Amino acid sequence: MALPDYLKDTSKDFAKQLTATTSVPIDTSKFTGRGFVAGEDALQTQAINLARQGVGSFQPFLQAAQTAVGTQAGLTGPQAFQQFMSPFQQQVIDTTLADLDRQQAIQRQGIRDQAAVSGAFGGGREGVQLGEFDASALRNRANLLATLQQQGFTQANQLANTAFQQQGNLAAQQMGLSNFQRGSMGQDVAALGNLGAFRQGLTQSQLTADQQAARTAAFEPIQRLDQYGAGLGRLAGFGSTAQPIDTGGGASPLATALSTATGIAGIFGKLYGNR
Numbered sequence: 512m513a514l515p516d517y518l519k520d521t522s523k524d525f526a527k528q529l530t531a532t533t534s535v536p537i538d539t540s541k542f543t544g545r546g547f548v549a550g551e552d553a554l555q556t557q558a559i560n561l562a563r564q565g566v567g568s569f570q571p572f573l574q575a576a577q578t579a580v581g582t583q584a585g586l587t588g589p590q591a592f593q594q595f596m597s598p599f600q601q602q603v604i605d606t607t608l609a610d611l612d613r614q615q616a617i618q619r620q621g622i623r624d625q626a627a628v629s630g631a632f633g634g635g636r637e638g639v640q641l642g643e644f645d646a647s648a649l650r651n652r653a654n655l656l657a658t659l660q661q662q663g664f665t666q667a668n669q670l671a672n673t674a675f676q677q678q679g680n681l682a683a684q685q686m687g688l689s690n691f692q693r694g695s696m697g698q699d700v701a702a703l704g705n706l707g708a709f710r711q712g713l714t715q716s717q718l719t720a721d722q723q724a725a726r727t728a729a730f731e732p733i734q735r736l737d738q739y740g741a742g743l744g745r746l747a748g749f750g751s752t753a754q755p756i757d758t759g760g761g762a763s764p765l766a767t768a769l770s771t772a773t774g775i776a777g778i779f780g781k782l783y784g785n786r
Contacts (some may be wrong), residue, residue, distance in 0.1 A: 517745055525736070525743055532732050542725035549715035555707030558700045565696040576685035581680035586671055595670035602665045604656065611655055615648040704720040 512551050585591070597603075 515693075519556070521743060522747075528734055532736055537729050539729070541720050541729055547718045547722040549711050549718055552707035552714070554710060556704050557595040558703035558707055559718070561696070561703065562700045565692075565700070567760040568696060569692040572685045572689035572692060576682045576689065579678045579682035579685060583675055583682065586678065591675075592671045593665040595674070596663060597666070600659075604659045607659060608652060608656060611641075611652055614652075619644055631647040631657065695727055719741070 619641065622644055626640070
């Protein structure tokens with residue numbers, strides 16, 4: 512069956528347009544490349560920088576805890592109280608004992624004076640009284656010295672125990688701060704990273720939409736020719752040969768258009784074979 516006359520010029524026009532369109536390479540740079548890949552979001556960059564800054568930030572607290580533990584270890588043992596003894600301990604003892612010695616000397620002189628008044632000076636009774644007084648004075652002096660020393664030891668021991676507890680509390684506090692620093696830093700980095708990833712995803716969605724729009728625009732002439740050729744084929748009695756143009760990276764739109772053109776070739780066979 513020969514082509515109707517009204518299709519001959521239309522078929523020739525289609526052939527010219529098809530040749531012109533397919534002879535020009537499609538500029539794929541308009542819808543490919545790294546420009547359509549979302550880069551690192553500002554919040555992701557901030558998270559990375561924060562993570563870098565936070566590396567080892569807990570170390571000062573950990574070192575302080577270790578120092579406290581070492582100091583605490585030095586406060587153990589039977590001689591730990593020595594470093595807390597008052598530097599004025601001996602001075603206090605000497606002064607107190609000197610006062611006691613003066614008081615006892617006065618009392619001893621009183622015994623002798625009384626013996627002299629009663630006519631017993633130098634006698635056996637005076638000797639007994641002085642012996643008893645001296646023995647008592649020595650006991651009192653020894654007891655007073657022991658009391659003063661015990662007071663000094665007790666006070667120093669209490670100070671040592673207090674310091675031991677304080678260093679233990681300090682070590683625990685510094686370890687807590689170290690753990691808190693690491694934990695809070697990790698939470699901040701994770702929060703920033705998650706927000707950054709969310710915003711990066713939104714940006715990527717926009718870029719993907721732009722990429723698809725650019726791809727569709729690049730293949731629009733071929734899409735138009737495909738529809739043109741399909742309509743021409745139907746008019747010529749070849750049925751519809753149009754296929755949806757895949758602009759998403761699947762089947763080549765150019766190949767689809769050329770497939771349509773192959774069907775149209777039958778038109779040209781009739782056009783030039785039935786002159």
